[in-house]
Amino acid sequence: MKALVWTPNDKLEYVEVDEPQIRKLNDVKVKIYGTGICGTDLNVLKGKMNATHNMIMGHESVGEVVEIGEDVRDVRVGDRVVIDPTQFCGKCYYCRKGLTCYCESFEDWQLGLGAHGTFADYYVGEDRFMYKIPESMEWERATLIEPLSCVLNVVEKAAIKPDDSVLVLGSGPIGLLVQMMVKKSARLTVATEIGKFRSEAAQHISDYVYHPETLTVEEVERINQGRKFDVIFDAIGNQLDWAYPLIEKGGRLVPMGFDDTYEMKIRPYQLLSNGVTIVGTGEARQIMETALSCAIDLPQLSDLITEKVELENFEQAVQNLMGIDPNSKERKDITAIKTILVSDPKLV
Incomplete structure (x- = not known):
């Protein structure tokens, strides 16, 4: 073959x-x-x-x-x-x-x-x-069950709450799936994307979609009750340095995209003082059955x-x-x- x-x-x-x-x-x-x-x-x-x-x-x-x-x-x-x-x-x-x-x-x-x-x-x-x-599920939707399982694993460990404001960096397939899942739970869902085509896709899901250059701290506070984000997902894999100024005290930074060449400098004092948590999730763990159930609906x-x-x-x-x-x-x-x-x- x-x-x-x-x-x-x-x-x-x-x-x-x-x-x-x-x-x-x-x-x-x-x-x-x-x-x-x-x-x-x-x-x-x-x-x-x-x-x-x-x-x-x-x-x-x-x-x-x-x-x-x-x-x-x-x-x-x-x-x-x-x-x-x-x-x-x-x-x-x-x-x-x-x-x-x-x-x-x-x-x-x-x-x-x-x-x-x-x-x-x-x-x-x-x-x-x-x-x-299921016989009723078309092949195309079924191919997204595995990436959906990865997203469900990460979203679950990020512990999204109803009053959370969430930023998703990147609107590729994983970023868009995160936006879909977060939108069901969070108060505010915001996305970034540099490309026009994927930005338009994100606009059908998230409350706001920005080119990264336009998402300043001032703009975040304007759309988010004067505060920064409670949770930031990096669905690109190399943006946590850029995102750190946008995280609220007590917030969670969630790396997702796999990029073994990326390194982030961390100042432990800032993490301690601001109560910021970096959520490392590991690979999806036996969650395919859950993803399949979600995909049906x-x-x-x-x-x-x-x-x-x-x-x-x-x-x-x-x-x-x-x-x-x-x-x-x-x-x-x-x-x-x-x-x-x-x-x-x-x-x-």
């Missing part, structure tokens, strides 16, 4: 690989419908995160079960499933405490980074990481899917999400939100 592989020359390439086969009694083989391009994938391509060489990338996936091992009981051939890519050994110290997001061999289990992912025709994995999709998730592209045409799809002109290297407006790479061209 063909798949997108992270090759030793640090490139994503469309190559021929062996089709995976069932090897364990609890294995499930899935014909992949499609896989969303995640910001994590883009950060690997940008050199901001690492992935194992010769690994099939991709992890936001849905598909149809085509074969099962002898001990599989919860899914059957023909079932439509979403795959949980945040996998774990289940045997180490943290897993045995239920803290599977801190699994001691986590890197070896994470789909698309340390274990073969789903930018391919087929995937084989354990039944414990497969969740059935969120048909608007499908609106975030703005493009479906055949797997072999990945290069242009990826370039469209980079936000950089490949020739001039200048910033350009991203005119997509979430792109699905589809394995079967008939489904595009």
